[in-house]
Amino acid sequence: MKTLSDFKKENGDTDWKAYKEYEINTGERCFECDAFIGRGQGFRRMCYSCIHKEDKDEWDDDTRIRCPKCKNTEDVFDGDSYDLLSEDTHSVTCNECGYKFDITTSISYIFKSPELLGEEKK
Secondary structure, three states, X not given: OOOHHHHEOOOOOEOHHHHHHHHHHHOOEEOOOOOXXXXXXXXXXXXXXXXXXXXXXXXXXXXXXXXXXXXXXXXXXXXXXXXXXXXXXXXXXXXXXXXXXXXXXXXOOOXXXXXXXHHHOO
């Protein structure tokens, strides 16, 4: 298994393109959208979202939106579309085919409380 230090150039810079290609080829990153999947399996693979983007049903994802016409997916955190991060329905245009469609952003919260103090702690 290679590490980041294996991708150092002679001048000391990291060859990020080669490193990303390595991650994709070993299955650490999705070859479709570049999302980090986890420990590599030794072969190219797709993340859960990309596998299911072909599903005809409504599609939901934590970071990507899918065009219902051409199936292109786009990361909502790439670019300047910060309005998509507010809870609402938003009109978007696919950067691949130009199709206009609506997406809905839903936000949920998780609240964590500290552990119990003193004797009540078990």
